[in-house]
Amino acid sequence: MSDLIDTRTPLELSHLPAQFVGREAEQDTLTDAFGVEGESRLQNFHVYGPRGTGKTHLLQRFLTTFPPTFTTCYLSGIHQNTQYKSLERLYHLLTGTTLGTGHHVADIQRKVEEQVTLPTVIVVDEVDFLLLNDGDDLLYYLTRLENTAVITVSANRRSLEEPLDERTYSSFHPQHLTLNEYTANAARQILADRARKALQPQSLQRAALTYITATTQNISIGITWLREAAETADDRITRDLVQNVEVTAYHEFVKSLLNEFTTHHRRLYNTIARLEQERGPLLTTGTVYSEYSKRCETAGVAPLSERRISDFLTHLELLDLIEATYYRGGRKGKTREIKLVDWNSRSDSEETS
DNA sequence: ATTCCACAGGAATACTCGGATA
């Protein structure tokens, strides 16, 4: 146990710091659009930004700025990955009562509709997971609800025009907000601020901090890394120490991401990681699946079907843990070529379209 | 011009579970 750490909380990913660095402009954009201070208007938004750029924190914080004359609701498409689950949670928020399973969606829709009396702002974070799993029915319903604003959040799509039904998109019709990656300076401030609150004074070397912010632009990785270093350190967090825990820290980060998913997701990821070590990158779906199957046998677990694992691979892609190039035909057949994401190649990843 | 690779990914189906209704 490290005695460097006074309070661990500021080093946790879920911690919402009182002071919010680097996203003031984006915060203002939202506040101005909604006119929270004066006459308020409800607006739909789509917020895009790579992983670890503060989207979730920005919106969670934004929701807290509404007065009690509003209802606000935060959903994550990772957990609320069906219309049913989303509506259930929404209903729970509105009434405090839990419905449980076994009802009809149309019934819950009606119940929710009855309960939405105050202007309501609903954030659908990680919207890609919901769309992949259950289509856009929820968004269609929500955007047609009176007196309601919907804010979708994605780390993968700048716009939802393509994945949404035309009728859904036309009633959604969002304004767009993009979060760019933190500047090194902002990242440094964020980490330094958390270190100051969590650690003994003077325990974090400047060079250590610099190394982190120069290596990754994902602030979640940065925070995990800082915490890992703090937990390992005896007296000071040095640059060397930070380098030493680099790999472990990334594993910790992956673990925390995959914690929200199933053991099969984790097994699948580990399979890919090991295959890549053994045979190098660029594996095809087939090899990954058969190796995953083997691992299941070894562990005495029934493997999931190829079809299902195909979807789980897409999940890993959405999480930015793996990268896949799709072959839609050709001598390689129709497949995906898979490799782990090179997370610490800080620099050019701007040519996406 | 064909053939072929090797799955992607849509649709139908099976199975389980909780609530509702008679």
Place this chain on the structure above:
DNA sequence: TATCCGAGTATTCCTGTGGAAT
């Protein structure tokens, strides 16, 4: 209590893909 219904999860089934190899 029996039975039915719909939601969720996972499987089964199947068609389509398109350039390189023949």
